[in-house]
Amino acid sequence: MGALERAIALGADMAEIDLRLTADGRLAVIHDATCERTTNGRGPVAALTMQELASLDAGSWFGPEWGDQHVPELGQVLDLARGRLLLNLELKPDTRSEAMLDELLRQVALHDFAAHCVVTSFDADLIDELKQRAPAQVAGYIFGRGELPGWSFSAKVDVLSVEQSLVDAAFCEFAAASDKMVHVWTVNEPAAMRRFAGLGVDAVITNHPERFPKLV
Incomplete structure (x- = not known):
């Protein structure tokens, strides 16, 4: 979340965030498929619940001054960015594509954010599926x-x-x-x-x- 605040302070128009599906079907904002590099946790992101991920230190790897940063959920980021920053929501590939899109569309609708984001992915099939379900996105x-x-x-x-x-x-x-x-x-x-x-x-x-x- 600190990185997004920094982007806003610098006057960025848009920020990219990486999204992965958790064990309990939530969307966590984390780049890697595993926890080791950017948190003090271990194992696959997909094997942990959102609550477990949110308890991890996700900032100290970047510098001690970021030690209070934790893995946020998509909804928290949408709340922070609303009216301040457009978002590029990158969906990381996942075999649970239907569940991932269910949660993405739920959160985007809940926070009225569809007009303020672009959804991207290396998985072209996932994007094609998204466009079938939400053509205007x-x-x-x-x-x-x-x-x-x-x-x-x-x-x-x-x-x-x-x-x-x-x-x-x-x-x-x-x-x-x-x-x-x-x-x-x-x-x-x-x-x-x-x-x-x-x-x-x-x-x-x-x-x-x-x-x-x-x-x-």
């Missing part, structure tokens, strides 16, 4: 280096979230002609930020939002 595919399977995509998807080495003028022209928004990640160097802004991408995903306003 802005959603997109994520592609990493070497993962772009040709320039042919579902007409229903709204966003192409693409690793920066894959984005050039030709790709941006294709996306615009296909009525797709382009989000490029993860761009931390000022020169690259300037280049992508010049190409007209719709969003630059960075670990350093404080650098971007100085360039454009």
Whole structure:
């Protein structure tokens, strides 16, 4: 939660959060599939309940001053961001896709957040399923280096979230002609930020939002 407060303070327009389904069907905000790297817990996130995850120290790995940070639930983040920050909700792949989408759509509706978020995933089937269930929800595919399977995509998807080495003028022209928004990640160097802004991408995903306003 501290990272989101920091993003708001820096004037970021949007923040990306990673979502994983817990053992009790809740959506936890945590990047890794296991707890060890970013918390003082152990084992798969999917094997723990939301209450168990929320009790973990999720900040000390980054620095001692973040020791009061815990693993939040999606609803807590939606409450914090409401009216202050748009969100990119990245769904991590999970075999329990129906349960994951059930909880996502429940929380987004409960917090009236559908118009304030984009839902993305490396799992294209998951995004296609989401668009079938909630056609109006802005959603997109994520592609990493070497993962772009040709320039042919579902007409229903709204966003192409693409690793920066894959984005050039030709790709941006294709996306615009296909009525797709382009989000490029993860761009931390000022020169690259300037280049992508010049190409007209719709969003630059960075670990350093404080650098971007100085360039454009």
